[in-house]
Amino acid sequence: MKIVVCIKQVPASNDAKIDPLTKRIIRDTVKSIMNPFDNYALEESVRLREQFGGEVIALTMGPPAAEAILREAIALGVDSGILLSDRAFGGSDTWATSYALAKAIEKIGNVDLVICGKQAIDGDTAQVGPGIAAHLDWQQATYLVEIKRKDERIILTKRLHENGYDICEVTLPAVVTVVKGINTPRVPTLKGRLASLNAEITLWKPEDIDANIEQLGLNGSPTRVVKTEPPAPRTSSTIKIEGTPQQCAKELVRQLRLRSIV
Amino acid sequence: MITKTEIEKANFRNVWVIGEVEDGTILPVTHELLGAARNLADKRGCEVWAVLMGSEIQNPQLFSFGADVCLLVDDHRINHFIDELESKILSRLIEKYLPEIILCGATSRGRALIPRVAVSCYCGLTADCTQLDIDPDNGDLLQTRPAFGGNILATIRSSNHRPQIASVRPRVMKIPQPDNDRDGITIFEKILPSDEINNKKVVDVYHDSQSAINLADAEIIIAGGRGTHGKAGFELLHQLAQKVGGAVGASRAAVDSGWIPYTHQVGQTGQTVQTKIYIACGISGQIQHLVGMQSCDLIIAIDKNPDTPMMQMADIAITGDMFEILPELINEINQR
Numbered sequence: 150m151k152i153v154v155c156i157k158q159v160p161a162s163n164d165a166k167i168d169p170l171t172k173r174i175i176r177d178t179v180k181s182i183m184n185p186f187d188n189y190a191l192e193e194s195v196r197l198r199e200q201f202g203g204e205v206i207a208l209t210m211g212p213p214a215a216e217a218i219l220r221e222a223i224a225l226g227v228d229s230g231i232l233l234s235d236r237a238f239g240g241s242d243t244w245a246t247s248y249a250l251a252k253a254i255e256k257i258g259n260v261d262l263v264i265c266g267k268q269a270i271d272g273d274t275a276q277v278g279p280g281i282a283a284h285l286d287w288q289q290a291t292y293l294v295e296i297k298r299k300d301e302r303i304i305l306t307k308r309l310h311e312n313g314y315d316i317c318e319v320t321l322p323a324v325v326t327v328v329k330g331i332n333t334p335r336v337p338t339l340k341g342r343l344a345s346l347n348a349e350i351t352l353w354k355p356e357d358i359d360a361n362i363e364q365l366g367l368n369g370s371p372t373r374v375v376k377t378e379p380p381a382p383r384t385s386s387t388i389k390i391e392g393t394p395q396q397c398a399k400e401l402v403r404q405l406r407l408r409s410i411v
Numbered sequence: 412m413i414t415k416t417e418i419e420k421a422n423f424r425n426v427w428v429i430g431e432v433e434d435g436t437i438l439p440v441t442h443e444l445l446g447a448a449r450n451l452a453d454k455r456g457c458e459v460w461a462v463l464m465g466s467e468i469q470n471p472q473l474f475s476f477g478a479d480v481c482l483l484v485d486d487h488r489i490n491h492f493i494d495e496l497e498s499k500i501l502s503r504l505i506e507k508y509l510p511e512i513i514l515c516g517a518t519s520r521g522r523a524l525i526p527r528v529a530v531s532c533y534c535g536l537t538a539d540c541t542q543l544d545i546d547p548d549n550g551d552l553l554q555t556r557p558a559f560g561g562n563i564l565a566t567i568r569s570s571n572h573r574p575q576i577a578s579v580r581p582r583v584m585k586i587p588q589p590d591n592d593r594d595g596i597t598i599f600e601k602i603l604p605s606d607e608i609n610n611k612k613v614v615d616v617y618h619d620s621q622s623a624i625n626l627a628d629a630e631i632i633i634a635g636g637r638g639t640h641g642k643a644g645f646e647l648l649h650q651l652a653q654k655v656g657g658a659v660g661a662s663r664a665a666v667d668s669g670w671i672p673y674t675h676q677v678g679q680t681g682q683t684v685q686t687k688i689y690i691a692c693g694i695s696g697q698i699q700h701l702v703g704m705q706s707c708d709l710i711i712a713i714d715k716n717p718d719t720p721m722m723q724m725a726d727i728a729i730t731g732d733m734f735e736i737l738p739e740l741i742n743e744i745n746q747r
C-alpha cells in the first residue's frame with residue numbers, strides 16, 4: 150500500500166496570538182508541535198505498512214520551519230517527507246489547503262490511501278480531510294476508530310457517530326480521518342531519531358504540483374477572516390463552598406435553585 | 412461558485428438548512444438551525460428551505476419551525492450515511508436552485524458531508540459558528556466562531572463566493588416556538604444515476620449510546636478526572652448523571668487510565684462541549700482540558716485542592732472529597 154499521511158504543525162499551547170493587522174496567527178512566538186490527532190494518523194499509516202508492506206509518505210503544507218515535524222515523522226517510522234512551502238500557499242483556508250494537498254497527492258502518484266487527523270487543534274475545522282477527498286473525487290470515511298484490510302482494493306472502516314458506530318467498505322484510493330482511540334502511538338527510537346537527522350526532505354512549490362495559482366493561498370480561499378477579538382470574559386466571580394459534605398451538597402442545590410436549575 | 416459582481420450574487424437566493432435525519436427521524440439540531448435560518452431570511456427578505464435527505468422520513472413538514480419550502484429526497488438508498496452520495500445529491504441541488512446561505516449541523520455526519528460539498532461547489536465554509544448575522548451594507552453572511560480552543564472569536568465572511576456555508580454545533584442555537592399555522596410547499600427530488608458513481612458501502616451499523624459521542628447532545632455533563640480514582644468513582648458519576656439526565660465526561664488522565672472509553676474525553680484531543688452545566692469532579696483543569704469546556708454556561712468544580720486552575724475558573728467551587736460530596740448530593744436531589 151502506498152500511503153500518504155497529512156500532518157500539520159500547530160502552536161503547542163492554546164495561547165497563540167493573532168496579528169492585529171493581518172488577522173493571521175503569529176507563529177514565531179509559541180512553540181510548535183505536530184497536531185496531536187496527526188500522531189494517530191501517522192501511527193496508523195506506519196502500522197498498515199508494517200502489516201501489508203508498501204511505503205508511507207508524510208505530507209505537510211506550511212512555513213519552512215514545518216520541516217521539523219516531517220523529521221519527527223521520519224523518526225516515528227515514515228519513509229519520506231514532502232513539504233509544500235511557498236509564499237503562494239500563504240493564507241490558505243481549508244478549501245485552498247485541501248486543494249494544494251490534493252494536487253501534491255496526485256503528483257506523488259499511485260497513492261492508495263490518505264490518512265488525516267480528525268481535526269487540527271488550531272483551526273478545529275475537520276474540513277481538510279473531506280476536502281482532499283472531494284478534490285480528488287475519492288471515497289472518504291471520517292472519525293475512524295479502526296481500519297482493517299478486506300482485500301487489495303477494499304478496506305473496512307469503523308466510523309464513530311453520535312449514537313454508535315458503523316462499518317463501511319471503502320474502495321481504494323480513499324481519504325480517511327482518524328480519532329484518538331484508534332491506536333497508541335509509539336515513541337521514536339534512537340535509530341529513528343538518527344535517521345531523521347540526515348533524511349532528505351523534498352520541497353515542493355506550486356509549479357511542482359501543477360497547481361492553478363488562482364486557487365492557492367489567500368487568492369484561492371473563499372473565506373476571509375475580517376475580525377478577531379477575545380471572547381467575552383466569564384463574568385461571574387467564583388462562589389466558594391466549604392464545610393461538611395452535607396453542607397456542601399445543600400449549598401450547591403440552593404445555588405442551583407437560585408438559578409432555577411433544579 | 413465564484414461570484415464577483417452584484418449581478419452574479421443576485422442569482423443566489425434563500426437560506427437552506429440541511430436537516431439531520433437518522434433512521435427517518437429528524438433530529439433537534441435541524442429545528443435549531445431553522446430558527447437561526449428564519450432570522451437570517453427575515454433580514455434578507457427571502458425564504459427558508461429545509462433540505463432533507465433520508466429514508467422514510469417522518470413528519471418532514473418543517474413549516475411550523477420556520478421553513479417555507481421542504482426539499483425532500485426520500486429514498487431507501489439513503490438509509491445509511493454515505494458521504495459521497497449525499498454530497499453529490501446536495502451539490503447538484505445547489506447548482507439547480509442556487510441558495511445564498513446554507514446552514515448544516517456540525518455533527519459527525521455534517522462535518523463529513525458539508526466540506527465535501529463546499530469543495531465541489533467552490534464556496535466558503537465556516538465551521539462551528541456560534542453567531543450568524545447579515546451585514547446590512549452588502550448582505551454578506553457574518554460568521555463568528557471560536558478558534559484556538561475558544562481563546563479568540565473570529566468573524567469570517569466569503570464575499571466573492573456563493574452559497575455561503577456555515578456549520579453550527581447542536582445546542583448552540585435555540586429551538587424556535589413552533590407555529591402550527593405556518594404552511595409551505597414540499598418539493599420532491601430523486602436520486603439520479605450519476606449520483607451513484609463511486610460510492611462506498613455501509614455494511615453494518617450498531618447503536619451504542621454508552622460508548623459513542625453523546626456528549627454534544629447533553630445539557631449537563633458530570634465529568635471525572637484522575638481524582639475519580641477508578642471505575643468505582645465513575646459509577647458514582649453515572650448515578651448522578653442518571654438522576655439529572657446528564658452525560659458523563661472525563662479528562663484525558665481518566666481515559667488513559669482505562670476507567671472510561673475515549674468517546675467521553677473532553678478537551679483538546681477529545682471533544683469540545685458547550686453544555687448548560689459542567690460539573691468537574693477531581694479534574695485539575697490543565698489548559699488542554701479547559702479548552703474543551705470553558706464555554707459551558709455554568710461550571711461547577713469539586714476538588715480536594717482549592718487552588719487548582721479548575722477551582723479558580725469555576726463559577727461554583729466546592730472544596731472537598733468527591734467521594735463524600737457526591738453521595739450527599741444524590742441524596743439531596745432524591746429528597747426533592
Ligand SMILES: Cc1cc2nc3c(=O)[nH]c(=O)nc-3n(C[C@H](O)[C@H](O)[C@H](O)COP(=O)(O)OP(=O)(O)OC[C@H]3O[C@@H](n4cnc5c(N)ncnc54)[C@H](O)[C@@H]3O)c2cc1C
Pocket residue numbers: 185635636637638639661662663664665676677678679680681682692693694695696697698699700703713714715716719731732733734
Ligand atoms: C497534546 C496534549 C493533548 C491533551 N489533550 C487533553 C484532552 O483532550 N483532555 C484532557 O482532559 N487532557 C488533555 N491533555 C492532558 C492534560 O494536560 C492533563 O494531563 C489532564 O487533563 C489532567 O487530568 P486530570 O485533571 O484528571 O488529572 P490531575 O491533573 O492529576 O488532577 C486530578 C485532580 O483531582 C483532585 N482529587 C484527587 N482526589 C480527589 C478526591 N477524592 N476528591 C476530589 N478531588 C480529588 C486533585 O486535587 C487534582 O486537582 C492533553 C495533553 C497533551 C500534551
Ligand SMILES: Nc1ncnc2c1ncn2[C@@H]1O[C@H](COP(=O)(O)O)[C@@H](O)[C@H]1O
Pocket residue numbers: 155156157184186187190208209210211243246250264265266267268269270272273274275276277278
Ligand atoms: N497545512 C496542512 N498540511 C498537512 N495536512 C494538513 C494541513 N492542514 C490540515 N491538514 C490535515 O487535515 C486534518 C484536519 O485539519 P483541519 O481541517 O484544519 O481541522 C489534520 O489533522 C491534518 O491531517
